[in-house]
Amino acid sequence: xxxxxxxxxxxxxxxxxxxxxxxxxxxxxxxxxxxxxxxxxxxxxxxxxxxxxxxxxxxxxxxxxxxxxxxxxxxxxxxxxxxxxxxxxxxxxxxxx
Amino acid sequence: xxxxxxxxxxxxxxxxxxxxxxxxxxxxxxxxxxxxxxxxxxxxxxxxxxxxxxxxxxxxxxxxxxxxxxxxxxxxxxxxxxxxxxxxxxxxxxxxxxxxxxxxxxxxxxxxxxxxxxxxxxxxxxxxxxxxxxxxxxxxxxxxxxxxxxxxxxxxxxxxxxxxxxxxxxxxxxxxxxxxxxxxxxxxxxxxxxxxxxxxxxxxxxxxxxxxxxxxxxxxxxxxxxxxxxxxxxxxxxxxxxxxxxxxxxxxxxxxxxxxxxxxxxxxxxxxxxxxxxxxxxxxxxxxxxxxxxxxxxxxxxxxxxxxxxxxxxxxxxxxxxxxxxxxxxxxxxxxxxxxxxxxxxxxxxxxxxxxxxxxxxxxxxxxxxxxxxxxxxxxxxxxxxxxxxxxxxxxxxxxxxxxxxxxxxxxxxxxxxxxxxxxxxxxxxxxxxxxxxxxxxxxxxxxxxxxxxxxxxxxxxxxxxxxxxxxxxxxxxxxxxxxxxxxxxxxxxxxxxxxxxxxxxxxxxxxxxxxxxxxxxxxxxxxxxxxxxxxxxxxxxxxxxxxxxxxxxxxxxxxxxxxxxxxxxxxxxxxxxxxxxxxxxxxx
Numbered sequence: 001x002x003x004x005x006x007x008x009x010x011x012x013x014x015x016x017x018x019x020x021x022x023x024x025x026x027x028x029x030x031x032x033x034x035x036x037x038x039x040x041x042x043x044x045x046x047x048x049x050x051x052x053x054x055x056x057x058x059x060x061x062x063x064x065x066x067x068x069x070x071x072x073x074x075x076x077x078x079x080x081x082x083x084x085x086x087x088x089x090x091x092x093x094x095x096x097x
Numbered sequence: 098x099x100x101x102x103x104x105x106x107x108x109x110x111x112x113x114x115x116x117x118x119x120x121x122x123x124x125x126x127x128x129x130x131x132x133x134x135x136x137x138x139x140x141x142x143x144x145x146x147x148x149x150x151x152x153x154x155x156x157x158x159x160x161x162x163x164x165x166x167x168x169x170x171x172x173x174x175x176x177x178x179x180x181x182x183x184x185x186x187x188x189x190x191x192x193x194x195x196x197x198x199x200x201x202x203x204x205x206x207x208x209x210x211x212x213x214x215x216x217x218x219x220x221x222x223x224x225x226x227x228x229x230x231x232x233x234x235x236x237x238x239x240x241x242x243x244x245x246x247x248x249x250x251x252x253x254x255x256x257x258x259x260x261x262x263x264x265x266x267x268x269x270x271x272x273x274x275x276x277x278x279x280x281x282x283x284x285x286x287x288x289x290x291x292x293x294x295x296x297x298x299x300x301x302x303x304x305x306x307x308x309x310x311x312x313x314x315x316x317x318x319x320x321x322x323x324x325x326x327x328x329x330x331x332x333x334x335x336x337x338x339x340x341x342x343x344x345x346x347x348x349x350x351x352x353x354x355x356x357x358x359x360x361x362x363x364x365x366x367x368x369x370x371x372x373x374x375x376x377x378x379x380x381x382x383x384x385x386x387x388x389x390x391x392x393x394x395x396x397x398x399x400x401x402x403x404x405x406x407x408x409x410x411x412x413x414x415x416x417x418x419x420x421x422x423x424x425x426x427x428x429x430x431x432x433x434x435x436x437x438x439x440x441x442x443x444x445x446x447x448x449x450x451x452x453x454x455x456x457x458x459x460x461x462x463x464x465x466x467x468x469x470x471x472x473x474x475x476x477x478x479x480x481x482x483x484x485x486x487x488x489x490x491x492x493x494x495x496x497x498x499x500x501x502x503x504x505x506x507x508x509x510x511x512x513x514x515x516x517x518x519x520x521x522x523x524x525x526x527x528x529x530x531x532x533x534x535x536x537x538x539x540x541x542x543x544x545x546x547x548x549x550x551x552x553x554x555x556x557x558x559x560x561x562x563x564x565x566x567x568x569x570x571x572x573x574x575x576x577x578x579x580x581x582x583x584x585x586x587x588x589x590x591x592x593x594x595x596x597x598x599x600x601x602x603x604x605x606x607x608x609x610x611x612x613x614x615x616x617x618x619x620x621x622x623x624x625x626x627x628x629x630x631x632x633x634x635x636x637x638x639x640x641x642x643x644x645x646x647x648x649x650x651x652x653x654x655x656x657x658x659x660x661x662x663x664x665x666x667x668x669x670x671x672x673x674x675x676x677x678x679x680x681x682x683x684x685x686x
């Protein structure tokens with residue numbers, strides 16, 4: 001039930017399984033606690049054209065615990081189109097935030 | 098440190114006995130002072146028996162003006178009397194001297210009187226004895242409240258032991274409470290049995306200004322099945338007493354009510370205050386308020402909810418502080434670090450510095466990626482893989498330290514892609530994805546490297562495209578690389594798997610095999626052995642070879658080659674090249 005919010009956002013069961021497998025349990029628990037913030041970030045990422053949301057969830061789960069407003073401000077301070085293209089190529093580009 | 102109540106009580110009794118002995122000592126001292134005073138009153142000559150140091154001590158205790166003058170005058174009197182004693186002279190004290198001596202006696206008498214009626218040292222000790230009496234009552238668990246004073250008292254009990262830091266004492270207290278509590282409950286809880294009624298929960302929620310019906314049904318059921326009314330009451334009381342705001346998040350609230358305890362909340366809150374963390378912010382990392390509980394085998398929702406990190410949290414704060422890292426910075430950048438397993442944090446932090454990385458507090462962007470590296474579950478191997486796979490691998494890793502978090506397998510297809518991109522001899526344009534794995538990105542004044550999409554294959558439209566058609570089943574064949582297997586490989590693998598984070602001992606640096614390859618240390622980076630163009634991670638060799646030797650493996654060409662090529666992606670040609678280098682050095686040696 002607690003990870004069901006991801007399903008409501010269209011994240012597949014397979015990805016949820018990978019999230020659990022690839023992350024230590026305390027990080028998963030923290031992510032569940034921050035689910036409201038995480039949902040907003042997922043929707044925002046999609047709205048700006050990020051195609052690798054699943055990968056970010058699996059490999060950089062902690063990013064979704066950063067304050068949503070801070071994430072948006074960071075994107076707006078950058079050339080969003082370029083940043084999104086880079087992130088889609090290599091998720092490490094999210095470090096440019 | 099202490100596991101049973103009786104042991105703790107015994108320590109308190111011992112402490113009280115010591116304090117009582119101190120009181121006796123104080124009383125004895127007062128008696129001695131009184132005798133001295135009587136002697137001085139009786140015979141001025143007795144002043145010659147007092148050392149300068151003692152004289153200074155007494156006068157300093159007296160309530161007189163111009164202590165210096167009195168001290169100097171008394172010294173003069175001593176000198177006159179000593180001269181008479183030594184040389185049988187008959188020097189006399191003047192009236193002025195006598196007046197000073199009388200002043201001294203009067204001050205001494207007042208001092209004795211005051212000390213008799215009000216000895217602050219004795220009073221302090223008596224007070225402490227009383228405090229320890231109440232501490233004996235306090236430790237009647239589970240109504241155990243920790244405040245900084247209780248902690249101070251208990252820490253003092255352990256002053257003479259090695260583990261006397263307040264953090265350690267707190268940790269022990271929490272374990273102590275948990276054991277006692279669980280012992281008490283062990284026979285009373287049966288799974289799947291409804292232990293609490295809605296009415297009971299409603300009542301206790303209302304008492305502390307919560308609304309039970311605001312919770313989702315699942316959380317209500319958790320509380321009814323797994324809750325204990327006394328414990329819930331104690332937790333709500335502790336939250337209120339520690340001035341936590343009403344917890345709005347049902348998940349967080351339920352997990353605290355089921356997974357925390359009064360003493361955990363008291364201890365973690367007190368610890369946070371002492372470390373300049375606002376307790377309220379703990380609700381943003383609520384795992385810190387839950388009793389330490391590692392993840393069970395089950396990956397169901399309830400198990401995740403109960404993952405408790407209170408001990409890890411306190412240990413992590415201490416670990417980070419000792420490393421000079423701001424807790425508030427970590428809280429802002431990557432709060433998950435605060436509740437991660439402390440053992441992993443300690444290991445990763447050690448490796449972080451060993452590999453020469455640093456936190457970039459003033460990074461160009463808003464989010465610093467370096468703390469995320471600390472969450473890595475395979476730190477050393479991923480570092481080694483990037484170092485070895487490409488001349489720009491280390492630079493790329495430093496630019497993107499979070500890769501230590503995003504990549505967990507040193508043999509991932511991505512590394513074979515990078516390796517293959519190195520060996521392409523095609524005459525290609527720089528922008529061609531087949532030429533070189535990296536893309537240069539200019540960001541303000543910095544030149545950063547990013548991997549191309551065809552290499553990472555993160556992007557969904559690349560999922561089914563394979564760089565040079567490299568796939569799991571043919572990666573060795575296409576890249577012309579090998580997996581080395583000798584008769585002992587399996588044995589060595591087992592040792593390394595069982596000791597993933599074995600520390601590098603100082604002695605390994607003087608090992609003859611290690612010394613023999615010192616000349617291959619890369620001129621530009623001490624992290625790399627460079628065997629005529631083939632890069633091998635130096636820390637990997639030191640770590641793996643040391644682990645083997647410390648676990649009963651004999652030093653030999655075979656075991657040393659295992660350490661050198663562990664997890665490396667190498668062609669047979671490269672392997673032979675390294676082997677020849679080692680053979681040559683060993684023969685020379």
